[in-house]
Amino acid sequence: MIARLGGAIRDAALATLVAFGLFVVMVGLRTDVAPGGELFLRQRWADVALLCALVFAGRLLVSLWGLRPHSLGQSPGRAALTAKLGTFFAPALLAFALVLPFVPGIGRYELDLGILVLTYVMLGWGLNIVVGLAGLLDLGYVAFYAVGAYSYALLAENFGFSFWICLPLAGILAAFWGILLGFPVLRLRGDYLAIVTLAFGEIIRIVLLNWTELTNGPNGMTGIPRPTFFGLPFSMSGEPDTFAGFFGLEPSPIHRVIFLYYLILVLALLTNWVTIRIRRQPIGRAWEALREDEIACRALGINVTATKLTAFALGAMFGGFAGAFFATRQGFISPESFTFIESAIILAIVVLGGMGSQIGVAVAAIVMIGGFELFRDLEEWRMLVFGAAMVVIMVLRPRGLVGSRTPSIALGERRAVSAAHVSEGKG
Amino acid sequence: MSAQLAMPGTASAGPILEVDALTMRFGGLLAVDAVSFTARRGDITALIGPNGAGKTTVFNCITGFYRPTAGALRLHRDRGGVAELQRLKDHNIARAGVARTFQNIRLFPGMTALENLLIAQHVVLNAATGFGIGALLGLGGYRAAEAAAVGRATAWLRATGLIERADDPAGALPYGAQRRLEIARAMCTAPALLCLDEPAAGLNPRESEELATLLRAIRDGAAAEGAAPTSVLLIEHDMGIVMGISDHVVVLDHGKKIAEGPPIVVRNDRHVIAAYLGEDEEA
Numbered sequence: 001m002i003a004r005l006g007g008a009i010r011d012a013a014l015a016t017l018v019a020f021g022l023f024v025v026m027v028g029l030r031t032d033v034a035p036g037g038e039l040f041l042r043q044r045w046a047d048v049a050l051l052c053a054l055v056f057a058g059r060l061l062v063s064l065w066g067l068r069p070h071s072l073g074q075s076p077g078r079a080a081l082t083a084k085l086g087t088f089f090a091p092a093l094l095a096f097a098l099v100l101p102f103v104p105g106i107g108r109y110e111l112d113l114g115i116l117v118l119t120y121v122m123l124g125w126g127l128n129i130v131v132g133l134a135g136l137l138d139l140g141y142v143a144f145y146a147v148g149a150y151s152y153a154l155l156a157e158n159f160g161f162s163f164w165i166c167l168p169l170a171g172i173l174a175a176f177w178g179i180l181l182g183f184p185v186l187r188l189r190g191d192y193l194a195i196v197t198l199a200f201g202e203i204i205r206i207v208l209l210n211w212t213e214l215t216n217g218p219n220g221m222t223g224i225p226r227p228t229f230f231g232l233p234f235s236m237s238g239e240p241d242t243f244a245g246f247f248g249l250e251p252s253p254i255h256r257v258i259f260l261y262y263l264i265l266v267l268a269l270l271t272n273w274v275t276i277r278i279r280r281q282p283i284g285r286a287w288e289a290l291r292e293d294e295i296a297c298r299a300l301g302i303n304v305t306a307t308k309l310t311a312f313a314l315g316a317m318f319g320g321f322a323g324a325f326f327a328t329r330q331g332f333i334s335p336e337s338f339t340f341i342e343s344a345i346i347l348a349i350v351v352l353g354g355m356g357s358q359i360g361v362a363v364a365a366i367v368m369i370g371g372f373e374l375f376r377d378l379e380e381w382r383m384l385v386f387g388a389a390m391v392v393i394m395v396l397r398p399r400g401l402v403g404s405r406t407p408s409i410a411l412g413e414r415r416a417v418s419a420a421h422v423s424e425g426k427g
Numbered sequence: 428m429s430a431q432l433a434m435p436g437t438a439s440a441g442p443i444l445e446v447d448a449l450t451m452r453f454g455g456l457l458a459v460d461a462v463s464f465t466a467r468r469g470d471i472t473a474l475i476g477p478n479g480a481g482k483t484t485v486f487n488c489i490t491g492f493y494r495p496t497a498g499a500l501r502l503h504r505d506r507g508g509v510a511e512l513q514r515l516k517d518h519n520i521a522r523a524g525v526a527r528t529f530q531n532i533r534l535f536p537g538m539t540a541l542e543n544l545l546i547a548q549h550v551v552l553n554a555a556t557g558f559g560i561g562a563l564l565g566l567g568g569y570r571a572a573e574a575a576a577v578g579r580a581t582a583w584l585r586a587t588g589l590i591e592r593a594d595d596p597a598g599a600l601p602y603g604a605q606r607r608l609e610i611a612r613a614m615c616t617a618p619a620l621l622c623l624d625e626p627a628a629g630l631n632p633r634e635s636e637e638l639a640t641l642l643r644a645i646r647d648g649a650a651a652e653g654a655a656p657t658s659v660l661l662i663e664h665d666m667g668i669v670m671g672i673s674d675h676v677v678v679l680d681h682g683k684k685i686a687e688g689p690p691i692v693v694r695n696d697r698h699v700i701a702a703y704l705g706e707d708e709e710a
Contacts, residue, residue, distance in 0.1 A: 281569075282545075282552040285538075289546045292535035299490060299529075300616055301521030301550045407539045411581065411593045421598035422537030 008063040012056045019055040023048045086402075090359045097265055101258045111257045115264055115329065117369045119322055122268035124349040124361040126318030129275055131347065132356035133284065134311035135291025135425015136186070137194040140201025141346050143181075144174040144316040146208060146338035148323020153221045153333055154214070163227045167324050174320025175313040177204075182312040186305055189294075201343055208335040220334025227328045229259055260329050267325060271318045272358055278314075280408045287311050288356070288408075291425035345369075352393060354400025355424065363401055367393075440468035442503055443620050443658040444489070449498035451484050458484045460682040461498070466620070466675070468503070471646050471659040473669045473690075476679035477702055482662045483530065485679070486624055489660070490527045491517030505619055522550055524619035528609045528626060530662075536598025540589055540608055543597050544580035547615035552576055579653065583611040586651035587641065603634040607641070614645065614654065621645060623661040627668050635665060639672045670694060678702065 028048040034040050100106060100114055127141045151170040155161045161169070185196045208215045215221065226234065232243040234256035243259075244251035278284040286307045289297050298304055327333050345368065353364030371389065375382045397403065403419030444466040451459040459481045466472040474482050487493040489500055489512060500512035502523055510523040521527075535543050545552070555572030584590040587607040592600055597608060606626060613621055626642075627635045641650060648656035663669045669676065669690065676693040678686040680702040686693050693699055 281556055282549050283556070285542060285546050286549050286553070288538060289535050289549075292537055293533050295492075296529070296533040296535065297546075298492075298517045299521055299527050299533075300547050300612070301518050302546070303518050405537055407542055407594065409541060409545065409577070410539065411541055411577075411590075413594070415594055417537050417539065417596040421596040 005064070008060055011063050012059040015059040016052050016056040020048070020052050023051050027051060086359065093359075093362065094269075101261055108254060108257060111254070111261050113370065113373055115257070115261050117366055118261070118264040118268050119326060120346065120349060120369045121362050121365040122264065122271050122322045122325075123319060123346045124353065124365050125268065125271040125275060125358065126315050126322065127346050128315075128350050128353075128356065128358070128361050129278075129287070129318070130311050130315035131350050131425075132354075132361070133275075133279065133291065134287040134308060135355075135423070136308060136311065137190065137197070137425070138312075138315070139194050139198035139340075139343055139347065140204075141197075141315070141319055142338045142340070142342040143201040143204040144178060144319030145323040145326065145342065146204050146335070147174045147177050147316075148320030149327040149333045149337070150208060150215060150221070150323075151320065152324035152327040153224045156225045156328075157221070157223070162231075163225070163324075163328055164230075167321060170324035171317040171320040174323065175317035178313040178316025179309055182309045186308045186312065198340070198343075201338075201340060205335050205338050208338070215335075218334060218336075220332055220336075222332050224327050224331050224333065226256070226331055227259065227263065234259065260325075264322075264325055264329075267321055271321075274314075274318075275358060283307065283310060285408055288405075292423045348390075352390065352400055354397075354402035354404075354419075356405055356422070357400065357402035360400055360402030440470075442466065442501075443468040443470075444503070444660065445499070445501040446485070446489070447499040447501065449485060449488060449500065450496045451481075451488055451493060452496040458682050459488070459495075459679075462679065462682070462684045463498075464677045464684060464687055466658060466660050468658050469646065469656055470674040471642060471661065471672050472675045472677065473673035474660065474662045474677050474679065475664075475666075475669055475693075476685075479681075480679040480702075481682040482679055483624060484682075486527070486622060486660075486662060488513070489520075490525055490622055491515060491520035502620065521616060521618075524617075525622060526613035526616045526618035526620070527622040528606075528613050528624055530624040530628065532602075532605050532609055534597040534605055534609055534612070537596055539594050540584060540597055540600065541577070541580055541593045543608060543612050544583060544615045545576055547612045548576045548579065550616075579615060579651075582651040582653060583615055586644075586654075587611045588637075603630055606630065606634075606638070610641065610645075614651070614657065617655070618657060621657050621659045623659065623663075625662055625664060627663055627665040635668055639668050642672055 028044055030042045030044060031039050032042045097114075097118075101111060123141070123145065127138065130136050130138045130141070148170040151173045152163075152166045155166045155169055156163070181197070181200050185193060185200070188196055209218055211217070228234070229243045232241065232246050234244075234253075235242045236251045236253070237245075238251045239245045242251070243249075243255055249255070279288075286297065286302050287310075289302070290304065290307055290311075294304060297307075326337070330337075349364045349368050350361055352368065353360035353362070372382070372386060375385050378385055393401070399419035399422075403422070404416040405419075405422045406416055407414055442465045446462060446464050446466075448461045448463050449459055450457070450461050462481070462485060464472075474485060476482050484493065488495045491512065495513050498513070502510040502512050502525060504510060504524065512520050512523065512525065515523060535546065538546070552569075552572055556569045581590065581593070584593050587610065589600075589604055589608055589611065592604065597605065600608060606629075610621075610623065610626065613623075623642075627638055630638060642659055642661070644650035645654070645657050646659055648654050661669075661673075673690050676686075676688065676690050677684060678693055678696070678699050680698075685698040685702060686696040688696075
């Protein structure tokens with residue numbers, strides 16, 4: 001302990017020395033303009049001392065409490081604690097999501113933010129199938145989101161289908177596009193696959209932008225039918241055939257927001273349920289095996305192409321569902337909503353959450369989307385703080401928030417597989 | 428499981444694999460030059476030769492990782508009928524009944540030993556799920572199939588002495604255990620022919636001895652509960668193992684077959700000694 005303390009102090013002193021060298025010139029000496037107009041050198045030794053003290057204290061804490069990537073979650077005691085917390089955390093989070101609209105003080109803004117976060121949770125879970133489980137790096141996931149959104153908009157406007165008919169159709173169409181893209185592309189691996197999926201995402205967006213007769217081009221599609229509560233529209237009139245009138249409630253615009261909130265919650269939970277179920281089925285295990293070692297899969301008689309296609313199609317389908325939801329929520333869509341940055345954000349959520357982990361992806365979506373809103377007051381510093389936060393998280397947890405993997409089956413007790421053994425996949 | 432059960436290969440059965448004038452050319456390099464041999468059902472056939480002799484190339488042709496330039500590979504199925512392996516894609520070769528291990532172990536390191544063995548039974552299990560839909564809804568037929576698969580996996584974990592490590596990630600197992608797990612995984616596909624690429628590489632003498640016992644038991648169908656007798660084709664450098672367990676030995680050198688026969692004959696063959704010791708053949 002004494003030796004450790006001595007080492008830590010020596011380490012901190014060294015860091016302080018380096019900091020001192022830097023701060024003397026950067027902070028300690030400053031040229032200012034005197035009232036007379038001439039320049040003079042101002043000395044700020046107190047500031048330098050303060051900064052050096054901060055560095056010393058910070059460095060000492062870091063070396064004493066072991067705030068290092070490889071020490072976090074390594075000790076068995078801490079791992080057990082994390083696991084115990086994890087078992088309570090997910091149900092608690094779900095319960096919170098369920099009661100959120102009725103928590104006092106939760107208004108329209110908070111609910112809208114909740115809907116946005118849940119949309120990204122769902123997209124993250126959908127992409128998690130492709131990237132996290134099957135290990136296929138997909139940079140064009142937003143294309144399926146766009147296909148879903150435009151499918152809903154076109155079907156609803158041209159054929160007058162209701163939301164509940166359009167939703168599965170949008171999912172099926174997105175899955176169809178997933179398979180169509182998958183066939184030529186899935187023989188590529190790693191970086192090559194990533195580039196081609198990126199290109200596919202751009203192709204879809206540019207087609208939507210230029211096919212003016214069908215999609216109205218850059219002006220977007222307006223007047224997309226809003227969702228109804230199983231045929232009862234949300235309207236302010238209070239007629240008996242509206243939601244409020246039917247249930248004898250005071251008409252309020254919040255009803256639709258609450259309905260949308262629960263709708264996306266149900267859709268996201270459906271994605272989660274299907275993924276959890278499939279992970280324990282042969283096809284889900286084959287996805288993970290594919291991520292671990294594709295050649296071994298082939299030697300075991302697994303049809304690699306078909307397996308990759310199922311992952312791609314299923315991920316695309318959930319992207320399509322989310323797209324249909326997005327269209328009905330906004331009532332307006334344009335190609336601008338489906339740029340590459342969206343794909344990047346969804347991928348960042350999956351990577352930050354820990355590839356393959358359901359709860360990790362959910363937390364990452366809350367952090368990424370919610371955190372971005374939280375920093376709104378910081379104005380132009382927002383991106384900087386946000387970027388720094390991401391860097392810190394990735395330094396502390398290089399394999400994402402939840403890097404370990406839960407086995408799909410066990411003879412005895414199910415123990416998490418440490419991230420050190422789990423492969424990231426090479427496409 | 429025990430050495431006492433091992434019987435000498437009875438030569439009565441017919442062929443399991445016929446390699447007929449197999450040729451593999453990589454550009455200007457002739458890696459395998461019209462090699463022909465037959466592996467008989469119920470035998471352990473060894474493929475030996477100095478480094479660069481073309482053993483692994485022959486292996487990769489049989490298991491579909493390379494497509495041969497010329498020649499035929501005929502797998503005689505248990506129920507009669509012949510599969511022309513050179514026409515099949517690799518995963519269909521595995522389905523036809525050829526299982527393999529790799530020289531540098533290729534397990535699924537982040538998955539547990541049990542999961543590794545269940546993935547080996549993917550083809551059977553996936554068919555039982557009704558391609559995902561039945562299993563998603565939790566239908567009964569799948570549960571029975573999964574229980575059977577877990578039973579088979581457990582039997583093989585016992586056979587390879589890994590039952591205690593069933594829930595550990597494959598990547599965390601010691602080297603020798605990983606080798607055995609890979610063999611167990613190949614056997615879980617219920618193959619007609621087990622192809623092993625240097626299974627004893629990196630094993631200590633005691634582990635090598637255990638491996639020899641295991642391979643004999645696999646041949647005789649005594650390795651695990653419910654296991655069928657399985658013909659074995661192996662590449663090996665450890666001559667102790669090769670001479671101890673093989674029923675038939677094929678020797679390759681510079682892509683050509685130079686000798687073939689029972690171990691005792693091959694051991695005393697003039698060409699084989701020349702190839703291994705670098706002696707002048709004409710002397």
